[in-house]
Amino acid sequence: MINKKHTTHAITKVMACVVIMIVSVIMSIAFGAREMPLDEVIKGIKQIQLGTLESIIIKTRIERTIFAFVAGCALSICGTLMQVVTRNPIADPSILGVNNGSALFVVIGIAFFGITSTSEYIFFALFGAFATAILVYYISTIGYDGATPLKLALSGVALSAVLSSILTIVILPSQMLSDKYRFWQVGSVGGTNKEQIIIALVVLLIILIISIIISPILNALSMGDDIATSLGIGVSAYRIIISVCSVILCGTITAMAGPIGFIGIIAPHIARSLFGGNYKILIPTSALIGGIILLIADTIGRVIARPGELEVGIVTAFIGAPILILMAISTKETSI
Amino acid sequence: MLDLIIKKQKIENRKAINKNIILLITLFALCFLSLMIGNTNYSAKTVIDVLLGKEVSGAGFIINTLRLPRAIVGMLAGFAFGISGSIFQRMLRNPLASPDVLGVSSGSSVSAVFCILILRQSGAVVFIASVLSALAVTLVVYLLSQIKGYTITKIVLIGIAMQAMLRSIISYMQIKANVNDLGAVIRWLSGDLSTVSLEDAKILCFSLLIILPILLCCNNQLKILEFGEDVAKTLGVNTVKARLIQLISSVMILAIATAITGPIAFVSFISGPIANKINFKNMITAGLVGSIIVVASEIIGQNFLSVKMPVGVITGIVGTPYLIYLIVSQRREGA
Numbered sequence: 001m002i003n004k005k006h007t008t009h010a011i012t013k014v015m016a017c018v019v020i021m022i023v024s025v026i027m028s029i030a031f032g033a034r035e036m037p038l039d040e041v042i043k044g045i046k047q048i049q050l051g052t053l054e055s056i057i058i059k060t061r062i063e064r065t066i067f068a069f070v071a072g073c074a075l076s077i078c079g080t081l082m083q084v085v086t087r088n089p090i091a092d093p094s095i096l097g098v099n100n101g102s103a104l105f106v107v108i109g110i111a112f113f114g115i116t117s118t119s120e121y122i123f124f125a126l127f128g129a130f131a132t133a134i135l136v137y138y139i140s141t142i143g144y145d146g147a148t149p150l151k152l153a154l155s156g157v158a159l160s161a162v163l164s165s166i167l168t169i170v171i172l173p174s175q176m177l178s179d180k181y182r183f184w185q186v187g188s189v190g191g192t193n194k195e196q197i198i199i200a201l202v203v204l205l206i207i208l209i210i211s212i213i214i215s216p217i218l219n220a221l222s223m224g225d226d227i228a229t230s231l232g233i234g235v236s237a238y239r240i241i242i243s244v245c246s247v248i249l250c251g252t253i254t255a256m257a258g259p260i261g262f263i264g265i266i267a268p269h270i271a272r273s274l275f276g277g278n279y280k281i282l283i284p285t286s287a288l289i290g291g292i293i294l295l296i297a298d299t300i301g302r303v304i305a306r307p308g309e310l311e312v313g314i315v316t317a318f319i320g321a322p323i324l325i326l327m328a329i330s331t332k333e334t335s336i
Numbered sequence: 337m338l339d340l341i342i343k344k345q346k347i348e349n350r351k352a353i354n355k356n357i358i359l360l361i362t363l364f365a366l367c368f369l370s371l372m373i374g375n376t377n378y379s380a381k382t383v384i385d386v387l388l389g390k391e392v393s394g395a396g397f398i399i400n401t402l403r404l405p406r407a408i409v410g411m412l413a414g415f416a417f418g419i420s421g422s423i424f425q426r427m428l429r430n431p432l433a434s435p436d437v438l439g440v441s442s443g444s445s446v447s448a449v450f451c452i453l454i455l456r457q458s459g460a461v462v463f464i465a466s467v468l469s470a471l472a473v474t475l476v477v478y479l480l481s482q483i484k485g486y487t488i489t490k491i492v493l494i495g496i497a498m499q500a501m502l503r504s505i506i507s508y509m510q511i512k513a514n515v516n517d518l519g520a521v522i523r524w525l526s527g528d529l530s531t532v533s534l535e536d537a538k539i540l541c542f543s544l545l546i547i548l549p550i551l552l553c554c555n556n557q558l559k560i561l562e563f564g565e566d567v568a569k570t571l572g573v574n575t576v577k578a579r580l581i582q583l584i585s586s587v588m589i590l591a592i593a594t595a596i597t598g599p600i601a602f603v604s605f606i607s608g609p610i611a612n613k614i615n616f617k618n619m620i621t622a623g624l625v626g627s628i629i630v631v632a633s634e635i636i637g638q639n640f641l642s643v644k645m646p647v648g649v650i651t652g653i654v655g656t657p658y659l660i661y662l663i664v665s666q667r668r669e670g671a
Contacts, residue, residue: 090493094500095496139660139663139664140663142664148489150488150489150492151663153492153493153496154437154492154663155660155663157436157437157496157499158656158659158660158663161436161601161602161652161656162652162653162656164526164652165526165601165648165649165652165653165656166653168522168526168645168646168648168649169643169645169649171522172519172522172523172643172645172646172649173643175515175518175519178518178519178522179515179518182507182510182511182513182518183511185507185510186504186507186508186511261500261504262500310508311507311508311511313504313507314504314505314507314508317500317501317503317504318501318504320497320500321497321498321500321501322497324493324494324496324497324500325480325493325494325497325498327493328489328490328493328494328497329480329481329483329484329490329494330484
């Protein structure tokens with residue numbers, strides 16, 4: 001009885017999220033440097049093959065909207081998975097310094113290996129993300145009481161500082177690189193092409209499916225290593241698989257959009273408070289919420305800084321930081 | 337018995353002073369070295385001649401105008417970073433709670449970058465703006481961490497969140513900036529001594545002379561605060577007032593130094609812990625260690641790399657292994 005009521009509640013909430021998503025998609029297409037009334041939007045969609053002004057705007061905006069949504073989904077799944085592995089609700093690529101790792105390796109790739117294509121960017125970003133994630137986690141586990149949230153966060157900060165020192169060494173001698181890097185470093189969902197969107201979408205779908213399949217294991221792992229082991233789960237093997245999945249997601253998106261922070265903290269946090277802690281539901285819902293947040297953030301960024309734009313990475317930092325502060329204030333020490 | 341304790345204390349004090357003198361001599365030796373070597377190397381005699389005011393053709397300009405301000409500002413800024421870092425760490429009772437982590441440095445960077453890039457101002461405006469915004473950020477972080485009970489995890493997380501927000505503002509200003517200013521800003525943001533003048537050295541020296549006595553006077557209160565809130569209260573210390581004075585004065589010297597050199601990475605982070613190994617909880621030692629780190633890194637950055645690197649890049653890389661060691665060896669009681 002209670003269960004049934006619970007399910008209907010959950011369905012209502014999911015429906016609400018979907019409605020919000022549709023609204024935010026429409027807003028993302030209609031608003032921008034130039035506002036478009038609904039009839040112009042429809043006209044643009046109808047004439048999409050003709051190449052009129054409206055259709056070009058609509059086309060770029062649709063691409064951007066899709067990519068923003070995909071990136072939001074990917075980053076929030078990435079955050080959720082990282083939080084399972086580290087058992088720590090503040091784990092996020094931006095906090096753990098994984099973004100900086102990707103950044104450094106992409107810059108090194110541009111500077112020393114002359115990379116230009118998307119796949120090369122992704123390769124270098126993934127490599128950097130892996131190296132950093134492993135290093136940060138390893139540093140935070142050695143010592144007296146394992147990977148406490150404090151140590152995890154501090155290791156991330158420390159390693160980010162080092163990475164940015166090395167990055168400065170690489171970019172400082174060349175104005176071309178510093179110029180390229182400053183645009184990449186803020187995190188923006190504009191300027192992606194169709195090929196990139198398809199790659200991102202495929203990666204997202206594969207890892208989404210994997211995460212949903214292994215969601216019972218995620219549930220067990222989140223109860224603690226001891227319980228998971230007693231349920232017959234190979235804890236360390238799954239930890240590695242989950243970490244690999246989350247780093248692939250984050251590295252791919254970072255390679256295309258630059259570092260976008262905090263989505264991985266905000267979305268799972270909201271999803272957890274709406275839908276509870278079952279990962280089978282949590283993974284898809286936090287993906288949905290993450291996509292919505294990034295879409296709205298991107299739309300806000302385009303509207304408030306007209307005719308230019310405020311890059312989405314800046315908007316998410318401004319939304320995410322207060323939420324992180326609220327989480328820090330309201331949760332007890334033991335639970336973070 | 338009491339005599340014995342006092343006697344022992346005196347011996348300890350003398351030892352501490354001796355060690356500080358050794359550090360000071362090392363520091364001066366390094367400064368002297370930094371005056372000697374560079375693109376052209378000068379003999380010790382030439383440097384002494386120039387410093388004594390004799391006319392030496394060529395060497396006079398390079399040493400007096402180019403190298404001397406760097407050495408002096410590096411020394412003073414390192415001192416400021418070291419002292420304020422060690423005060424933060426002692427006051428918050430955690431070796432990891434340095435102004436870098438708590439967002440104070442980012443706070444002063446934001447307004448300094450704003451002044452440099454957007455307003456195209458320098459000098460007094462930058463100082464005032466950066467001191468004010470550093471104070472504001474510190475205050476906000478500190479007050480937020482007091483809500484529902486202060487814990488170190490809380491203040492660090494809030495600091496990190498603030499830092500993320502401030503960093504994003506800095507990146508935004510970088511995007512909007514003219515590409516020709518970019519190098520200067522990147523240099524400044526990583527902590528650089530290449531543009532400082534003797535004027536800067538004067539300002540820094542003056543503010544240290546004002547703030548240092550205040551900090552030294554509060555040293556005893558700080559020692560008591562380290563025993564914890566309750567102990568300090570029973571011993572009759574007004575903890576809120578004591579903490580506020582310490583916080584404000586250490587943020588001020590930090591912000592002034594940051595306004596001149598940019599946030600030199602990790603100096604405030606690692607000076608305190610290193611100094612504790614030399615002289616346990618001695619403010620002056622922490623400052624001297626900070627100075628030595630900055631001056632030594634400046635020598636490395638200017639002479640031993642193919643491209644001249646800002647000093648903060650060197651301190652960032654040199655400081656890292658030690659920082660990781662600190663994180664790894666952190667004990668439960670500090671957390």
